[in-house]
Amino acid sequence: MGFCLVVEDDGVQRKMLAATLRTAGHTVVAAGGGREAMVAIAEHQPEVVLLDLGLPDADGLELIPNMLAEAPLARIVVITGEDSVRTAVDALRAGARHYLVKPWDREELLVVIEREARSVRLAQASALGQQGTVFWGGSAEMDRVRTILTKVARSPLTPLLVTGETGTGKEVMARELHRLAAPPGPFIPVNCAAVPGELLESELFGHERGAFTGAKERRRGLVELADEGTLFLDEVGDMQLPLQAKLLRFLQDHRFFRVGGEQEIEVRCRVVAATNRDLEQMMAAGEFRADLYYRLAVVTLSLPALRERPEDIVPMAYHMLREIASETGRELRQLSPAAEMTLAAHTWPGNIRELRNRLERALILGSESLIQPADLDLEVDAPHPPAGAVDEPDRVRRVLEEEGWVVARAARRLGVPRHWLRYRMAKWNLTRPSSPDRRRPVG
Ligand SMILES: Nc1ncnc2c1ncn2[C@@H]1O[C@H](COP(=O)(O)OP(=O)(O)OP(=O)(O)O)[C@@H](O)[C@H]1O
Ligand SMILES: [Mg+2]
Structure with missing residues (x-):
């Protein structure tokens, strides 16, 4: 059930529209002209506006953008005479969502209004x-x-x-x-x-x-x-x-x-x-x-800063890459091990927003099949690992073993930040053999 504004200069039509919508459970306010409509929009913020394009005191087409400026979430449905379907198309270009042709059909009217009202509610609910x-x-x-x-x-x-x-x-x-x-x-x-x-x-x-x-x-x-x-x-x-x-x-x-x-x-x-x-x-x-x-x-x-929960950085990056790829219609690309490390080591003063922006940039501008550190355009504040050294589970395990599984020492030898190493250990399930929870998957 929605909150509707009916804008129609013909009194009989106006009453009929309003009554039809009310019997279907909508809340309705009505206006007889453009000026009155603008006042009502500001005051009531309706979900749906049913707008007759042939108003005596206003150009319906000009009204649409003004209405949307006043109530950005509102959906506008226009009603036109049979002879002015062209105008209806212009109305859609101006931001209206749908048009109905006079004489309007009761069923169609109710379906359209209910659908638009629902989509406003959904837009608000999935406010993300x-x-x-x-x-x-x-x-x-x-x-x-x-x-x-x-x-x-x-x-x-x-x-x-x-x-x-x-x-x-x-x-x-x-x-x-x-x-x-x-x-x-x-x-x-x-x-x-x-x-x-x-x-x-x-x-x-x-x-x-x-x-x-x-x-x-x-x-x-x-x-x-x-x-x-x-x-x-x-x-x-x-x-x-x-x-x-x-x-x-x-x-x-x-x-x-x-x-x-x-x-x-x-x-x-x-x-x-x-x-x-x-x-x-x-x-x-x-x-x-x-x-x-x-x-x-x-x-x-x-809320913690991103650098206070470094173990989340790379998993979050993958989550966002998937989202960005599907939003922009681009192909999903994976991060190279070096790019993962660059992300994990950055201090992220702009936190999650900055991470998202960097990834978007990398996905859109990068060309190789893997996202490389250069695509991220970050000041590299971590030492570069020797090429090929840290993306092999076997080598990382060997260094960990040699260093007695002391993460800090192994990280120093590998030339990587500690939290990056911890992330890798979780990902590759590298745990100290004697530790009691070695079978538990981590991360
Ligand atoms: N938990 C999360 N999961 C996914 N994305 C997130 C998460 N938190 C934040 N973001 C992303 O980061 C962006 C910034 O978040 P948001 O606008 O809530 O930050 P803020 O704390 O209000 O920042 P500011 O103080 O600058 O206003 C969001 O647009 C969203 O893309
Ligand atoms: Mg904010």
Whole structure:
């Protein structure tokens, strides 16, 4: 069941469309013209817009991009007269998803609207979108992260604070929590650093008509859109102090006023905040409210830097290569042993994002059948192994044996980083013969 906006100037048609959709269980708002439609879009953020192209006060074709700018997730279905199928095709080019020809058929209308509404919900649910699926890896740190997420997912209103360096997956984890919790409402991301301070309040909490110069219409804020869903406050450390107070009040009793509003509005959603700034330090400096911090940090998820879980780097690289290959339609290429080692030895200041970008570049630009270190374009911060020396399990085993299975010593002799050697040992199942768990596959 979706939230639909019907835009049709003919009153009889409008009522019929609205009634048909309502009987099928959709929520419907209606507008008689282009201007009214734009107001309704801003206020309601409908999932599907049913747009008659022959409006008296607006060019339907021009309306489409404006509507999508206001509600990027909305799907637009146009209705045209039989004689203007050409226009319908232009409408598709402008961003509409589908067209219906008058006189419309009830069954077709309902099928199309339901399909579009569902695809909007799916797009929100698989909010990871083009970024692919979450890769967990085998490190203890990520096990901990996963356990916390699973627990928090069970209590729908508990806030979560996600911290970690850039590119460690803070947003990915927020979306994963939303997916796990599967609340009825949407995932709404807000980047507090990207919106100028004075606009952030109305962006978040909405405003009434005339609340300030430029507030021509009433507008619902992102908090309202997140009702029964998840509000993701990215870069929460950038929020100014007065707005922090308003956010705290909202977190405490789920109520707020729109800017210039007199009526209190109640919204129930989970708030997930993320930051790569040190909030405790900001708190000490008086830049972040302590009471807000403690309210947000009921549960804190601190994501490890990639270099803190080196054993995950190469497996994650293969996972991503498969994804990138299928997304870009390129053939999957394997990493050469030297490339694996380069990846494992890099310190990854940009963390997982940087890894993904490097791999994408390598897959797209490289030409050999194996991805080589040069394709990755990394500053090599590891010593190069003697050619052919470290990609042979037998030789690695021999060195390990000679060094009494002391990884640090064997790694030094092989000229490779320790974590790379550990990764290789797991992959090739190289374990000290006397160790009790030698039969257990590792990695
Ligand atoms: N667990 C994961 N599995 C697969 N890919 C991931 C994972 N975590 C992060 N990524 C990849 O890394 C990219 C960056 O992740 P994300 O945007 O969540 O980082 P961030 O911590 O929010 O960074 P910033 O602080 O710069 O905003 C994602 O687009 C995704 O491609
Ligand atoms: Mg982020």
